[in-house]
Every structure is written in C-alpha cells, then in structure tokens.
Amino acid sequence: MNGAAPPRRIWLCADDYGISPGVNRGIRELIERGRLNATSVMVVGPAIGRDEVEALQGAAKGSVRCAIGLHATLTAPFRPLTMHFRPLNGDMFLAFGKMLRAGQLRRLDPEMIRAELAMQIAAFAEMFGRLPDFIDGHQHVQLYPQVREGFLAAVSDKAPNAWVRQARRNHPLGQRLSSPKALLLDLLSAQFCRHAARSGIAFNPAFSGAYDYSRKPDFGALMQRFVEGLPERGVIMCHPGFVDEILVALDPLTDVREIEHAYLSGEDFPRLLALNNVTLS
Template sequence: MSSTSRLLAVCVDDFGLHAGVNAAVLDLLALGRISAVSCLVDGATWSQDASALKAAAYAIGAHGERQADVGLHLNFTECLDPLAQAACPSRPLGALIQAAYLRRLDPACLRREVSRQWDRFVEVWGAEPDFIDGHQHVHQLPQVREALTAVLADKLTAGARPWVRRCRAPGWRACPVPRFWGDAVKAEVIGALGSAALSRHMQRLGLPTSAHLLGVYPFDADESAYLQRWRGWLNQSAPRGDVIMCHPAKPGVSVDGGLDVIGPSREMEYRVLTGAAWGALLVSASVRVAPLSGTLR
C-alpha cells in the first residue's frame, strides 16, 4: 500500500474470555490483520495466554511498528470470576445502564473495581495497558466514566498514558446499503450513552481518544453480509483515528465449558477476517491496519 493509505485500528475484543478467542487473536496477529487487542482480565484464559499475546502483539511489523496495542476491556456486565468480582458484582447491561443513569451505583465501589481490573492487567502483563475501553461499552456510562477518570488521574502520576476508545458513531456514512440502516441506529444509540461526556473527561486529563467506533452490527450476519458491512466500514473510515471492533473466535477450539452466546458469529467473523476476500477489501479501500497509539502521537 502507498504511504497515503488511511490508517485504521482493527481491535479484537474479549481476549481471555476463552481459548477460541485467544487462538483467533494469535492467528490474526500472525497475519497482520489486527492492530489492537482488548483483554478481559477476569476471563478464564487471560493469564495463561498473556505471554503468547505479548510476543505476538509487540513484535515489530513491516512498517517498523509493533503489531498491536493491548488494552484493558473494562467489565461490569459479565460474571467471569465470582470471587474476584464479589466486592462489585456484575449486572446485566440493561440494569447497569438504568442504575448508572439514575446514579444508584456506589462511586467508591466503582473506583475500587476499575482500579482492581487495572492492577490485575498490570500484574499479569507486566506493564500498563496501551488503551482502555469497555465490555459492552460500559466505560462511557455515567458514574462508570467518572470512576474511570478518577482512577486514571491517579495512574497518570506514575507515567501511564493510555488512549481511550470513544464510542462516537460515524453516522449514516458508514452504512453501505439501506438494509443495514438498523446497524447505524444501534451505533448511534451506543454513542449517545456517553461518548461525548467521556471525551470531555479524557480531554481534561490530557489523554487521547479514538475518533469513531465502527463494527456495530447485531451478530446475525452470514459471511456475505459481514463482508458487505466491512466494505462500508473500510470505505467510510476516517484517514486517521477510527477503530473497528470485531469479536472472532477460532472454530473448533474449546471454550472451556463456558457458554458464549455469540459463538456462531465469532466463528463466522474468524473465517471472514482470515480470508482472501477481506484482505482484498483492505487493498481496494487503501486502508492499512495500524496501532492507534502510533497514529495518535
């Protein structure tokens, strides 16, 4: 690709959830097809595969930069480790959103939980996360974003400088055909839950944020429809700063007895993201997958 290629961060969420997600991440890093990995630190396979992830993500690629940023996927909605999460139990997303907007969450409890998950990341990874985002975008919710801001303010004194994923929707421009307008509505709703407020909090801390979040769809697509969505996301992405999230898992890899409600979609995404047609889309759209940390400097 030419030096004028648009730079895009492609982020796999949920590393550590189970072995299938981890295997997909390692395969996609080897192919150079992703540039960010977001980690669930209470997931069953986070600590066992962290060293393999570090070797793959921090390897220097063809453009003289490491393959991927690795970040903390802040979780308040999945019960992944009941003992570790006992002091601040997870809630279903709808209940968490309602409690956050009614300001019924305990601020001190939220701060302790954000700090615990950050510290768990550092304990296993050996360094601060390159970025922060949220499982089901919870990091932008009222009260949660305030707790995150308070914890980050403390971490900045120790030299941490993560970027933060903003959930601002790209609008209708990212919707390739009318049949996918429902995706755009869902993306707008996600962004409306706190994207602008989170950005203001991070600006006050002097921390960078991503520009737009793409990759929203209802986990009901087949390979053809998913590729068509990617065509729109790639063609409409900004020259710098956007993030496309994805959720692949390698087919046939054990999920360690866990229930993955979007398991079939994860395996479909893996097939698309490792396929030749997806690689051709990148070339035709003049997009280069690159870590956002380099783009934001």
C-alpha cells in the same frame, strides 16, 4: 506533481482476549498474520493464565506493531476483583442492561467503579509487565453514566498514557437513525468524550464495528461499510475466534466469531484495505 494520498492508519481491535481458549487462539492467529493490530484483554476472564499471556506477547512481537489493551469488564457473567464491589447479582456483576439502568438512575458508586478498574489495571500490569496501551470496555460499559466517571478517574490515576475508546459511529445520519441502540451509544459516547477531554485523556476520533449479532452476517459487506470514511486512528471493533464450551457458557456471541475470523484470515480482507487506501501498519 502530487503523489498518491498516504493510506489511512486505523486500529482493528479484537475484543475479549481471555474469555476462552478458542477465542484467544483465533485472535493470536490473526495477529501473527498481520490481520489485526490491536486486542483488548479481559483480566477477569477464565482463559488468561500465564501461558495465554505469553502466547499473546509472542504473537504481537512477531507481527507489525500490535497494541494490547485492557478490556474493562463490569458486567455479568463475570466477577469483580475487589471484595466490596456493589451492586452485584450474587457474586457476579449485574447484567449490562441493569448496569446501564442503575447508572442512568444514579444508583452506582463511581468510587467503587474506580477501585475495581484500578485493580483490573494492576492485574494487567502484573500479567504483562507493563501498563495497557489503551483501555476499552466489555459491552461498552465505560460509556455508562456514573461508570464513566469512575472509569476515567482510574485511567487518569493508574494509566494516564493509555487512550480510551469511545463508540460514536462515523456513519451518515440516515444510518444512525436506523438503530435506536446505536443512537444511544452515540449519545453516551458524546458525553464520555466530554468527560475524557476534561480529564486530559486521549480517545479515538471515530468508531465502527457494531452490527446485529442475532443475524448471520455478510462480514465482507460489513467491513466495507466499517472502513468507509473512517479517519486516521479510527477504531473498528471485531470479535473473531473459535467456539468452544467455555465461550458457549459465557457469551451469546458464538458462530459470528468464526465467521469474522474466516473473513479476516482470507484474501478478500487485504484487498478491501488496499481498495480503500487503509492500512493496519
């Protein structure tokens, strides 16, 4: 007699640890409660000092296994760690739209991307005393043309055991066709996966978590859609946290972070996981 199917193990990853104290606190609270099993760290963020690193390590140690990765950051309003990175807008990276266009027009230097990512990996290793478990990208920058070549070269050289995040959705075709932006991410992810495979770098089999951040979300309904059909080791991206002045000055994602945090910390979330035979452990 066959038993019940084992639960699917997925990654629920909170992006942007290091962007602000309020976001950091929200992420740590969810890790401590077992409501997240991954977070990615912005080493160029303004809230990633020693105390914030130690607090994250403490939260992860007391929870079920929590992966800690690098949130590679190459877009404004953040600044590079390397001195000669180009192109820049003043002393900041380009905005993500300009960065994407520059890559599409072959106006980036993959070697500069590689050097900057190598520096961010080194900064992570110095902060945490080890290399990142995985590496993803702020605003999906790792997928951009020319960026991906430099990104993957740095991972292969400096963190070869880390897996990297692609952003192809595991949704029916009808849902994919409804969003031109998401279709572009699917196309870029397919190209990214081919490059990663050629480099022998592991990546997640599927991705979910993106939605229209300009509207107040029903995050419970969104999470139901995100987990449906997501395979073993699939990744759901999220952005929980608390709004503070630092976040408001740096990022347009504000109130939705508190909505996400409220849902993930509530009792509907573990029920949704159980009903879908999904686990974060």
